[in-house]
Amino acid sequence: MSTSWSTTDKATSRPSAPGPSDDLRRKRRAAKVRRLRTGLPGLLLVAPALAFYGVFVLRPLAATVQYSFYEWNGISTATWAGVDNYVRLLTDPDLLGPILNALQLIIYFSFVPVVFGVIAAAIIRKMGASRLAGISRTVLFLPQVIPLVAAGIMWTWLLATDGAVNQVMRVIGLDGLTRAWLGDFDTALPAVGVIGAWVNVGLCMLLMLAGMTKVDPSLYEAARLDGAGPIREFVSVTLPAVRQELGVAIIITVISALRSFDIIFISTQGGPGSSTMVPGLEIYYLAFFEREIGQASALAVALTVLVLIVVLPLNRLTRSDSDS
């Protein structure tokens, strides 16, 4: 944090004398007015950003909460529904299913890429400034910059009945296992998960690499001298150093799992059945096709809260030691 506001902080937290006199109170009020006046240019500079954020984010957010207590088809008058929409959210399997699917996607969108990212980063760090290390850093990041829609289209084709995945499996003699990966009830969700993992690996790798380059190389030498193998070295030297970056990687990828929309919209549209339905897509269908605005909004509120519930505890990981 900066030192710039320490002066104002001191002014507000000054311990008050027992039984403040009128004089003191007047002085304080004068200080407050002065502070507001000197702060005015600052407030003016924040105003445009706050206005856009307020009108196009906070206002609709409040409206989502409001809608969620009504039954409304978007045309006729809305009727008060109390917590009905929320009750249905917890009891209707069609609405609970997408939430469970999203939680399951965390394994593929977050856990898998974080593990691969850590391994890839550990390997790249060892290679130092070699050419392969530089190239791999660029290559692994490519899926992160293209539109998710394009990633969805690519992988829909790869995972199709005649796609490259099945082709490779036939070559290595796994004919019996080939199938339309995205069209099979048992494999559709993991198949969608693979797309997410493919997208997220590069980001995790780069974050981990950034953390690892901060580690003092002499620590590794010391570990080696103590006879630590690569795994031991990783657990006791690398992992503690990258805690902050690890936290960030987990947060970003978990959010990407919970709010997944683009990839699934393109590759499965939630099917087959509702085996890959996720909250984002369900909100879209409910609001714009089934015209159940209230129910869609309740799900939107639940999704927003779910993200916060998952992310806030993870946030502790990202605090550096100096903060705690």
Next chain:
Amino acid sequence: MNTTARELWTGRILLIVVMAVTIVPFVSLFITALHPPGTYPPGLALPEEFHWNNFLLAFEAANMGALLQSSFIIELGVVPVAILIATLAGFALGHLNVPFKRTLFIIFVLGLTLPFEGIIVPLYYQMREYGLLNTQLAIILPLIGLFMPFAVMWMRAHFVNMPQELSEAARMDGASTWQLFWRVHVPLSRPAIASLAILLFLWTWNQFLLAIVLVDDPEKRTMAGALGAFQGQWGTDIPLLCAGSLLILTPTLIVFLVFQRQFVAALLQGAVKG
């Protein structure tokens, strides 16, 4: 072979495998795009002759000229405005005495985790109320608002680290707040602003949800939104679809490869500070 050499080789091989898995989808997309249009080519097979013409066909089928124009209108509406107002706010919150500074900052930070799906429904009705549905403004205005949490946090993190003495010296010379900002701080913040601009450019280009909900006409959408419509229309013509996808994703790859260094630094810094 000693242990370190073996480790090194295992590492290299693992890395090459991971790279191959990353690259194969791109290669598959490219090879498929070269097959005769309307066919259903098997997996990774090379076509008998390369149909480079597919890129031209996809360009025409998707009306790519109009798409590019629409995308640039949206980029020009979003990126400069978002950068300007986020820089102003970041400067004030990071460097000036602003009343309720902490509260204001926390309000912005809370928006960081907000899923766009959380507000898309009321946003639709809000845009309808403003009469903006099916115009580029319906994407531009909300996107600026949605970028504020990250952009303000990003610029604030930059300005917090600017030495206070610098501003004090400028004040001594009689600079007003605006002069201090525009003449002293903005020129010194070019790298931070440039990185933010690259990120916002890509996020706008790739924005899908707002585009498909708020704008029906694919020719008034972002690139990613238009690609969604293109898939709906040409989804059965696999080579053409692949060619179209390549046309739409290539600019993002070019931007990334050209600005790679800045881009990666930006993302890491932003992510860790966030």
